[in-house]
Amino acid sequence: MRSALPHPDACENCSTALQGDFCHQCGQSAHSPVRSFGHAVEEVFESFWHLDGRIFRTLRQLLLPGRLAAAYLGGHRTRYIPPIRLFVILSVLTFFVARLVVHVDAGSFISQTPTPPEVPGAFRDATTNEEVEQVRRALLAPLQRSRDTLPEALRKPIDVAIAKVDKQAARRQKELLGLPPGTSAPSAAKPAAPPPRVVPGNGKDPVDIGFLPGFANRWLTGQADIIRQNLPRISERPQLLVNAFFASVPSALFVLVPLFAGLLKVFYLGSGRLYLEHLVVALYSHAFLCVALLGILLLSMLGGQLTTVPAAGTLIGIAIALLLLWMPVYLLLMQRRVYGQSWLVTTIKFTVLGWLYFTLVTAATVVLAIASLARI
Template sequence: MSASASPLAACENCTAALHGDFCHQCGQSAHSPVRSFGHAVEEVFESFWHLDGRIFRTLRQLLLPGRLAASYLAGHRARYVPPMRLFVILSVLTFFVARLAVHVDGGTFIQQTATPPEVPGAFQDATSSAEVEQVRRALVAPLAQSRQAMPERLRAPLDTAIEKVEKQAVRRNQELAAQPAGVAATAPVAVKPKAPPSTGGHSKPVQIDGLPDFVNHWLDGKAAAIRKNLPRVSENPQLAVNAFFSSVPSVLFVLVPLFALLLKVFYLGSGRLYLEHLVVALYSHAFLCVGLLGVLLLSMLGTPLAGIPGADILIGLAIAGVLVWMPIYLLVMQRRVYGESWLVTSLKFTVLGWLYFSVVTVATALLALASLANI
């Protein structure tokens, strides 16, 4: 098959005479993908090359805060990739790369070694300072290991957990020291709990007051799936990571319209329609995807450049720069699009950002649980 074909005189779709690369009657391209191998390849990557390089022009404008959104809303649409298409491309690409870049080993976040023999299960069972120390080490070791493997900004919950264990150890040692000399500490008598009613082979079913029975039944099924999948996740946490990143683009299709609704509420007097706010929301999230993609690619450079002195420092500074620039970009974009003063824009940006961050935090937690159920 030849790589090219002679130009057509008439449109193959409506038979109208052709006077250019597209039919003026129906809009179909004059280049047939079944007659030219080059155009067949271009058809696959239409969003990137066949649209006269619009994807590259769009990305260049996207990197300038608010430039692309303001231009698109002003009516200059032909030169750019539509916001929905751009968002879909970037979100799918970003979280595909995230699955490749983020790796979690089974021994990194989950302690897989058995509890050492003769170590009491709780501080209240310890009858001497030596046993208290054994318990303390057994509890702190996996927490410290996980803390070491996590980024600095995510270590706060583990620091709190370690501090709590240390306080419990000190409290138990004080209790043991306060006992009269020669009196052996006695462990509390264990009371056998009453067996729960049978629930079909698993724990008590989910029952939330106010929700319909079918919703509680659905939640109970998800809870059972999570319990069933936990052993697999313990052995291979990467399963949960992959499931999480695979689900993020779908969740964004709910969060982006919600962000547009918040913009509509905060800018009621702007005279803009909801769909115009949706354009701003789509371009905002498209840029966030670009920023996250940059962070992921920079982090992936750490392995091949590990032997170069100072490379890790430069990569760390570059990642920090991207993370700092992302909220600044969104602030400048919001002011450029809506045209209000810096003071008013900053106030709205702070409150809006706090509300949306709260929603994203809840959505992330729910998505993490849903990912465990859908492995």
């Protein structure tokens, strides 16, 4: 579609005389998308396909360990998406898909909590009240241990299971005593209830960490109080916690990636590379990890749709396992290619660096999970 409007003589952006369809001074097109619908549509699709082509070209190189980072650091930059932009696109996309794929609901949570086995048969085998009590204690012990590990707001499924065991024990005792069904039986001795647990931040037990300043402890106390109030909502809708966690991960990565670049700078002090060059390596490393995680999520989603296809679950499980194994191998090969040191030195540095960074990621995950509880 071409516009019938006359071609302008000067660039509308910088007033430079035009000698073609683009200004040689600032690069702006001579065609205005706001004056021609055809040019507006053309500009949209041109921009889309131009960006799309760069993304696919960049991803092809990214899948080869160290190829993209080495090319970018070697000066070949115009053909590829800049590392920070690529990382932002992939991290946001990956954890958006994670929120769609990973589902946890109250029903699945309750189904995963410990429940007593089919106990009526066990109680029927008991011929005395003492044997009934022994069976009861054996069934209640694992349930009570599980109950003690959960927050107060999440103990309801366990309490229901405990009440069921007590009811079955009382029924069997009545049968042994020959009492009619509506008659009360001697109540079985129940284990002593644990003392009420005081949650930090509820006004009774404020957070007080000695090495932190007062304002930090007050802030933590407030966050703990918010978490305490959110626990009933999480017990009913645990997906809220999952969504809050995945929504926070990209922000956490913006802290972890520069830290990883700092570790690279320390481990490769003699390489002559600047910190920003190590940051490029860190960005491309995490971009690949996002691609691999995205592949795992999509494979998991595909497996959920192919439950009726024979052997599909096995093949998808093998593919996911191979992806998980390839992730550290890829990073090792990338480190070897970019920095060019011997395999022995690279392997030693990769192992120590990986252990340090894994510790940081683990700590960040714990902090992020706790922070997500307060953001719901």
